[in-house]
Each structure stands twice: as structure tokens, then as C-alpha cells.
Amino acid sequence: MHPQPLLEVDDLHVEFSTADGPVEAVAGVSFTVGAEETVAVVGESGSGKSVTALAVLKLLDGGRISRGQVRFDGKDLAPLNPKAMRKVRGNDIAMIFQDPMTSLDPLYSVGHQIVEALRLHRRVTKRAARERAVELLEQVGMPDPRRRLASYPHQLSGGQRQRVMIAIALACSPRLLIADEPTTALDVTIEAQILELLHDLQREYRTAMLLVTHDMGVVAETADRVVVFYGGQVVEQGPTAQVLRNPQHPYTAALLAAIPHPDSAKERQLPAIPGAVPALRDMPAGCRFNPRCAMAWEACTHEVPPLYELPGGRTSRCLLHREGGGSAVVAPPAPPLSAELAPAGPPLTTRKGI
Amino acid sequence: MIEYVVRRVLYGLLVIALVTVFVFLTLRLIPGDVVRLQLADAPGVTQEQLDARAAALGLDQPLITQLFKFLGDAFTGDFGISFQSQQPVTSIIAERLPITLQLGLMALVISIALGIPLGLLAAYKQNSWLDQSLRVVSVAGLSIPNFWLGLLLVTYLAIWFSWSPPLVYRSPGEDLVSNLTQMALPALALGVSGMAAIARMLRSSLLEVMRSNFVRTVRAKGAPERTVLFTHAVRNSLVPVFSLIGVQVGGILGGTVILESIFAIPGMGSMIFQAVQMRDYPVVLGAVVVFGAVFVTVNLVVDLLYGVIDPRIRYA
Numbered sequence: 001m002h003p004q005p006l007l008e009v010d011d012l013h014v015e016f017s018t019a020d021g022p023v024e025a026v027a028g029v030s031f032t033v034g035a036e037e038t039v040a041v042v043g044e045s046g047s048g049k050s051v052t053a054l055a056v057l058k059l060l061d062g063g064r065i066s067r068g069q070v071r072f073d074g075k076d077l078a079p080l081n082p083k084a085m086r087k088v089r090g091n092d093i094a095m096i097f098q099d100p101m102t103s104l105d106p107l108y109s110v111g112h113q114i115v116e117a118l119r120l121h122r123r124v125t126k127r128a129a130r131e132r133a134v135e136l137l138e139q140v141g142m143p144d145p146r147r148r149l150a151s152y153p154h155q156l157s158g159g160q161r162q163r164v165m166i167a168i169a170l171a172c173s174p175r176l177l178i179a180d181e182p183t184t185a186l187d188v189t190i191e192a193q194i195l196e197l198l199h200d201l202q203r204e205y206r207t208a209m210l211l212v213t214h215d216m217g218v219v220a221e222t223a224d225r226v227v228v229f230y231g232g233q234v235v236e237q238g239p240t241a242q243v244l245r246n247p248q249h250p251y252t253a254a255l256l257a258a259i260p261h262p263d264s265a266k267e268r269q270l271p272a273i274p275g276a277v278p279a280l281r282d283m284p285a286g287c288r289f290n291p292r293c294a295m296a297w298e299a300c301t302h303e304v305p306p307l308y309e310l311p312g313g314r315t316s317r318c319l320l321h322r323e324g325g326g327s328a329v330v331a332p333p334a335p336p337l338s339a340e341l342a343p344a345g346p347p348l349t350t351r352k353g354i
Numbered sequence: 355m356i357e358y359v360v361r362r363v364l365y366g367l368l369v370i371a372l373v374t375v376f377v378f379l380t381l382r383l384i385p386g387d388v389v390r391l392q393l394a395d396a397p398g399v400t401q402e403q404l405d406a407r408a409a410a411l412g413l414d415q416p417l418i419t420q421l422f423k424f425l426g427d428a429f430t431g432d433f434g435i436s437f438q439s440q441q442p443v444t445s446i447i448a449e450r451l452p453i454t455l456q457l458g459l460m461a462l463v464i465s466i467a468l469g470i471p472l473g474l475l476a477a478y479k480q481n482s483w484l485d486q487s488l489r490v491v492s493v494a495g496l497s498i499p500n501f502w503l504g505l506l507l508v509t510y511l512a513i514w515f516s517w518s519p520p521l522v523y524r525s526p527g528e529d530l531v532s533n534l535t536q537m538a539l540p541a542l543a544l545g546v547s548g549m550a551a552i553a554r555m556l557r558s559s560l561l562e563v564m565r566s567n568f569v570r571t572v573r574a575k576g577a578p579e580r581t582v583l584f585t586h587a588v589r590n591s592l593v594p595v596f597s598l599i600g601v602q603v604g605g606i607l608g609g610t611v612i613l614e615s616i617f618a619i620p621g622m623g624s625m626i627f628q629a630v631q632m633r634d635y636p637v638v639l640g641a642v643v644v645f646g647a648v649f650v651t652v653n654l655v656v657d658l659l660y661g662v663i664d665p666r667i668r669y670a
Contacts, residue, residue, distance in 0.1 A: 059573055061565065082579075090576035097574075102567040105586050106666055107593075116585075117575045152665040168575065 005032035006073060006208050007056065007093075007176055013067035014048070014055050023280045025051045025063065027232040030307075033176065038202065038209045040219040040240065042255070043229030046277040050098075052229070053180045053212045057095055058085050072176070091121040094169035098181040100161035104153040110137070110164050111149030117171040136167040139204075141197055159190035166197065173205055180212045195222055216259050220244055228252050231278060231288035234307065238314030248316040250295045287319065295320065358669035359654070366650035370643055371425065377642045378421055381635055388437050388633035389413065411437055424639060433640030438632050443640040446625065451644060454621035456526070457614070458606045460541035465548030465602060472549070473556025473595075474588065480561060488553065495550030500605075501612035504543035508616065511539075521618045540613040548602040552595055560591035593664050600656040607645050 014026035026048040033039045041049045054060050056070050058077065070077045072092060077085065089095075097103045104113060114133040118124060124132070130149065137145035140163040153161055162182060169177055179198065183191035199222060202209050211222060219226050219240060227237040228249065236249035247253040254273045275292040278284060284291050290300040299319055308321035389407045393399050408414050412423070427434060433443035476488040512518045519539055524532040563569060564587055572582050610623030618624070622641055629637035661667040 057574060059570055061570070086576045086578060088576070089574055095574045097567060097571065099567055103571045105568040105572070105590065107589055107664060108586075109665075116572075116577070116581075120576050120581075154666045165571070168571070 004074060006035045006037075007033040007210065008069070008071040009052070009056065010071065011068040012052065012055060012065065012070060014051050014060065014063050015066040016060075016063040020281075022066075024066070025232055025280055026055065028068070029229075029232070029234050030068075031227045031234060031237060033208050033210050035175070036202075036206050036208055038199075038211060038222055038224050040211045040213060040223035040226045041229060042213055042216065042219055042226060044214065044277050046280075047229040048232035049212050049214075049229045050180050053095070053178050053210060056178060056210070057089055057093055059089075059095070087121075090117055090169075090174070091172045092174055093176045093178060094172070094174040095178040095180065096162070096165045096169050096182050099185050100158050100165055101185065103165055104161055106153055108152075109149065110151050110153065110156070114149075114164070114168055114171055117168045121172045132171070133167070136171060137164070139170070139201065140164070140167045141193075142167075158186050159194065162186060162190075162194055163197070166194075166201065170201060170205055170207075174207060176208045176210065177202065178210045178212070181214070182211070183218065184214070191218075198222070216244070216256060228255070231283055232280065233288060233317065234315070235289065235318070236314070236316045238310070238312060242312055242314065248310060248314060248321070249318045250293050250320075251289045252316075254292075254294070287317070355669050359658070362654050362657070366647075366654065369650060370646040373646050374425065374428070374639060374643055375421065378424065378635075378639060381630075381633070381638060382417065384630075384633070386633060387413070388635065391633055392437070424636070428639070428643055433643070434636035436629075436637050437634045438629070438637070443636045446637065447622065447640055447644055450621050450625050453523070453525075453619060454607075454610050454614070454623055455648075457537055457541055457544070457610060457619060457621060457623075458603070460537055461544035461606045461609075462548065462599070462602065464541055464545030465552060466599070468545070469549040469552025470556060470592075470595075473553040474560065476553060476557040477560040477564070477591075485557075488557075492550040492554045495546045496554070498546070500543045500547060500609040501616065503546060504540055504613045504616050507539045507543060519617060523618065523620050536617060536619065540610075540617045540619065543613055544606050544609045547605060548598070551598055551602065555598055556591060556595050559594050560587060563587045563591045566590075589663070593660075596656065596660060596663060600653040603652045604649050607649060 008030075009032070010030050012026055012029045013024060015022045015024050017023075029048070029052055031039065031041075041052065043049045051060065051063065055063070055065055056072075056077070058065070058080075065078045068078065072088065077088060080088070104110075108116075111130060111133050114136060115126065115129040118129045118132055119126075122129075133149060134145045137148055142148050142160060142163055148156075153164070156164065165182075177198075182198065183194050186194060195218060198209065201207070209222075211218070213219060223240045225238065226240045226243050228235050228243070228251065230251050236243060236247065236252045238248075243252060244256065247256055251273075254271070257271045258273060260270055273292055278288065278291070284301070286302045287293070287296070287300045287305050290296040293300065303319060305317045305319045305322075307315045307317045309315055310321065388411065389404050393404060393407060405414070412420060415423075424434065431444060433447070435441065436443055436446060439446070472488055472492075476485045479485050508518060520532050520536045523536065526533045569582060569587055572586050577585075607623075610621060611626050612623070613619075614621045614623035615627045622644065626638060626641045628634070629641070658669075661669060
């Protein structure tokens with residue numbers, strides 16, 4: 001699709017050291033994000049999606065990249081020293097986080113925190129930086145931006161704080177924006193506004209976006225491509241519309257089936273995925289999804305499925321593809337989740353914490 | 355804001371009044387009275403002479419009358435005449451208060467100037483041998499009574515180095531070196547527990563802040579560690595530490611009573627010590643009112659400064 005992807009995550013492994021020895025939270029993840037492209041990373045809690053996002057900027061608290069590469073613009077970030085890494089953070093790659101209520105320093109004004117982001121990477125006077133901060137606040141849709149510079153985080157609502165976080169992230173016009181569940185802590189109407197804002201600003205700034213979410217509705221609305229995580233691995237990836245309409249991996253299919261459908265929500269009980277994401281310490285042998293998979297058979301319990309390349313630039317990690325059957329897969333048919341059907345935002349509820 | 359200050363001052367006055375009443379009553383429960391202490395051992399004292407002495411000191415009145423007289427006078431700044439020296443209590447206090455304020459301030463400065471770097475160091479070197487030894491020092495500092503530490507310091511400095519601090523008080527104007535040498539040990543003894551408390555509180559507070567989301571945001575901006583630490587983390591972690599200072603002032607004021615006596619410093623503390631021994635009620639009560647006022651004022655100032663560091667604090 002693009003000649004050279006902006007971000008190439010290649011066989012990434014992330015390890016956390018615990019009292020009982022190292023634990024691998026991300027086990028050989030590969031995906032790419034092209035320039036100006038939006039890629040969504042979806043999965044349940046504990047699937048390793050947030051850890052992967054943090055690993056790109058090496059912001060892991062207590063964890064480290066144990067293997068693999070994170071190439072940005074062709075250059076591997078994994079071996080960079082802290083000083084070189086600081087030049088990337090906030091400058092080439094910026095990040096916004098899940099919880100806007102606690103992501104801003106309570107003791108400093110909004111203006112200070114935006115100006116700080118600017119002046120870390122740009123040689124500008126304080127005065128010019130403040131002018132730019134006003135402009136940024138205006139762009140993120142903050143009412144009365146000049147007066148808001150002096151506001152403290154506790155004086156703002158959750159949505160406004162997330163707008164400030166976005167302003168901070170965009171301060172140095174990064175080429176990649178990593179958004180780790182940017183709307184999870186917000187209520188649904190605000191969520192739609194923030195997603196739209198991100199989308200608009202992404203175009204304006206010509207920024208690529210790596211969007212981490214557990215919400216298929218968000219994926220459907222925003223992403224060009226989607227990467228599905230399970231148990232620290234990528235199980236499926238491909239263009240959003242195709243993956244949502246015709247999932248190739250049983251896990252993706254189950255995730256989509258667990259979304260309530262406007263017409264049938266009252267009559268039928270939502271199919272939930274039985275069980276829970278296994279603990280990192282005792283991942284099942286074979287396919288990591290096999291204990292919860294409705295389609296698993298004997299081979300799935302001992303054979304590790306590779307990522308099968310499928311037509312249309314898609315991949316899927318399931319033994320069902322071995323016979324060369326392509327898309328001979330996957331029941332049950334997912335409810336159509338095209339843009340027409342989900343225009344007003346994300347589904348009202350999602351089951352089982354996906 | 356002004357309303358808040360006025361309300362706090364009124365509460366403060368109420369607190370001082372209640373403490374004064376409490377101390378007034380407990381003083382009278384201590385066995386032995388001032389007249390007997392002054393005259394008892396003199397041979398051939400008659401009951402009439404004892405009664406006359408009591409009447410001269412105003413002790414023949416009913417207790418409640420004495421209490422209200424004291425409270426009324428105290429409100430106008432008159433604490434009466436010392437039973438012992440026959441001087442106005444107000445002028446005795448005026449002479450001694452600056453000495454105790456100097457000692458207390460030195461103790462406070464020691465506890466802050468040592469406690470903050472030690473706490474930062476312990477957090478920065480978390481779980482290292484340095485952190486572990488600082489933990490032991492802190493727990494010891496919190497557990498050792500200050501008067502015992504004071505005694506220990508004088509005793510061992512005398513035994514090991516044949517050195518003892520000057521035992522005659524000189525004001526800073528007269529002889530600054532002598533003054534500071536005399537004050538140093540009691541100030542240290544008074545400051546150690548505060549130092550330990552600040553170091554412990556700061557350590558845990560900083561470690562908590564370092565794990566918080568906004569610190570991650572600062573790192574994600576590409577800030578160097580010194581900005582993360584000093585601009586953001588330390589400032590946030592000092593907020594709870596700050597509230598310790600008001601509490602410490604109470605401990606320091608209380609500690610001066612014994613420590614000034616040990617180190618022969620003619621401040622409020624040694625004055626209270628002697629006055630209690632001699633049942634010199636007006637002096638004890640005057641000192642209690644003044645200490646109460648200092649404590650209430652310091653805590654009010656701390657609470658107001660709180661709002662300067664932390665914009666979330668609102669006064670209502």
C-alpha cells in the first residue's frame with residue numbers, strides 16, 4: 001500500500017521482570033503503520049495491546065523490549081539510548097493516554113504543560129510558545145482558549161482534559177500519534193466528539209495514528225486497517241472493512257458476534273466468549289485461543305498456528321487456513337458493522353470486556 | 355479567603371481558651387501548693403502567715419473566680435505577676451520567647467534541610483542498601499525521645515571528645531558563635547524526629563508520584579529525567595510532606611521544655627519547667643497561651659501556603 005511504512009513493528013517481544021522471574025507480555029508481534037494511515041489495535045484487556053503501544057515509545061514501567069525491532073522511518077528505536085529516545089518522544093511520535101483525569105500534572109496550568117511540550121523540542125520564546133498554545137487549544141475545540149491557558153486540570157472536565165492532552169501531543173506536529181484507549185474513560189457523546197476531533201486533526205497535521213482500543217465501534221469508524229491481538233500475539237490483521245465484514249480468525253468472529261445489534265438486541269442473548277484471557281504465565285500450548293474457541297479441534301491444543309497470509313493483504317493465525325481453504329472459515333456470521341449501521345458512535349455495550 | 359482566615363483565627367482563639375482552662379484546672383490537681391513550697395520549710399510559720407501569703411497571691415478566692423479573672427486579664431495581654439520573681443509574666447515571656455523561637459526555628463530548618471534530601475535519596479535509590487539504612491535511621495529517629503537523644507549527645511561528646519557546649523547563654527548579638535554552639539545540639543535533638551518523618555513521608559510520596567500517569571505524560575513529551583523529577587514529581591510529592599510541618603511545630607515546642615533545661619537555655623521551655631516545679635501558675639498559664647498561639651498561627655500559615663503549592667486547594 002505504501003512504499004515504506006512509517007512504523008514497522010517487527011517480531012516484538014516485551015518482557016516484564018517479576019518476583020517469580022520474567023513474564024512475556026508481548027510475544028512476537030509484527031505490524032506496520034503507513035504514513036497518514038490509521039491502524040487500530042484491538043483486543044481484550046491483557047492481550048498486550050497497550051504494552052505494545054507503550055513499547056514503541058519505550059515508556060514501559062518495569063518492562064523491556066527483549067527481542068525484535070521497532071523501526072520508525074526505517075530506524076530501529078529498540079537499541080536507542082534514553083537521550084536519543086527523548087528526541088523521538090513528543091517530537092516524531094506523540095502519545096495520548098486512556099485516563100485524562102490523571103494524565104495531566106495537577107500542579108501546573110494547562111498553558112504551562114503545552115508550552116513545556118513545545119519548548120522541549122523547538123527553540124521558541126516563551127511568548128511565541130504561548131501563542132502557539134492558544135492556537136492549539138483553539139484547534140482542539142477548547143472554548144475561550146486564551147483564558148484556558150491559565151486553567152488548572154481540576155477546573156476542566158474529562159473531555160476538556162483529553163482535548164488538552166491532544167493539544168500537547170500535536171504541539172510538535174508528530175508524524176505518528178499513538179492513542180491508547182483515548183475515549184475509554186469518557187462518556188459516549190464526548191467519545192464521538194473526541195474521535196471526530198482526532199480524525200480531523202490527523203488529516204490537518206498529516207499524522208499517522210496507532211489507535212489502541214477494545215471497542216469495535218471505534219474501529220469501524222476510524223481505522224483504515226485493524227490488528228487483532230490475543231494473548232500477546234497478533235491473531236488477525238487486514239483492512240478494516242474486510243476484517244469486520246468477513247473475519248477470518250474465530251477470535252475476531254467471536255469478538256464481532258459479541259456486539260449487540262440494534263434489531264436483535266432485545267430478542268437474543270448476546271453470545272459471549274466463554275472463559276477469560278489466560279494469564280501470561282500459563283498460556284495454553286498450541287493455539288493460545290484454543291480453550292475458548294468454538295471451532296478448536298485436537299491439533300489446536302499442541303500445534304502453534306503460524307500467521308497465514310491471505311488474499312487482500314490479510315493475515316490470520318489459525319490452523320483452519322492450513323488446508324489452503326482461504327476463507328472456508330468462520331461461523332457465526334457477524335452482524336454487519338459498516339459505517340452506515342454505526343453512524344452515531346460505538347455500540348451501547350460490549351460484552352466480556354472486549 | 356478573608357472569611358476563611360477570620361474563621362480560623364476565631365477557632366484558634368477558642369482552642370487556646372479551652373487549652374488554658376484545661377491547664378488551669380490540671381495545675382491545681384498537682385499535689386502541693388505554691389504557698390507551702392515557698393514557706394513550708396521555714397521554721398515557725400503560722401497558719402495566719404500562710405493564709406496571708408495565699409491571699410496576697412489571690413489564691414484565697416474561689417477557683418472559678420480565679421479562672422475568669424485570669425481569662426479576662428489574659429485577653430487584654432496581662433498574664434499577671436509571677437509568684438516567684440514578682441515580675442509581670444508578660445515581660446518575662448517577652449524576654450524568653452525570642453530565644454525559644456530561635457531554637458525551634460533551627461530545629462525546623464534542620465528537620466527540613468536534612469529530611470527532604472534524605473527522602474529524595476531513599477526514593478531515588480529505592481531498595482538499595484542506602485535506602486535500607488535510611489529506613490533504619492528514620493525509624494530510630496521517630497522512636498527515640500528527643501530529650502534522651504539530647505542527653506546522649508551531651509554525654510558522649512563529653513566522654514569521647516571532652517567537649518561540651520557552652521552552659522552560659524549568650525544572645526546572638528553578644529556572641530553569635532557561642533550562641534549557635536549552645537543551640538546546635540538541642541536543635542538537632544529536636545529536629546531529628548521531624549527529619550525522620552519528612553524523609554519517610556517524602557520517600558513513599560515520591561515513589562507513588564513516579565508511578566502516576568502524569569509522570570508518564572511528561573516522559574512521553576520527551577522531557578529529560580531531571581525535568582520529570584524536579585519540575586513535576588518532587589513538587590507533587592511535597593504536597594503531603596508540607597502538612598507535616600505544622601504538626602512538627604507542636605512536637606518541637608513541647609520538646610523545648612526538657613531540652614532547654616538540659617542545655618541551660620533561658621527560653622520558654624526551661625521557664626515552664628521551673629514554673630511547674632514551683633507551682634508558679636501565672637507563668638505556666640502565660641506560657642501555655644503563648645505556645646498555643648504560636649502553634650495555631652503556624653498551622654494557619656501552613657494551611658494558607660498549601661494553596662500556593664496546590665491549586666486544587668480552595669478556602670471556604
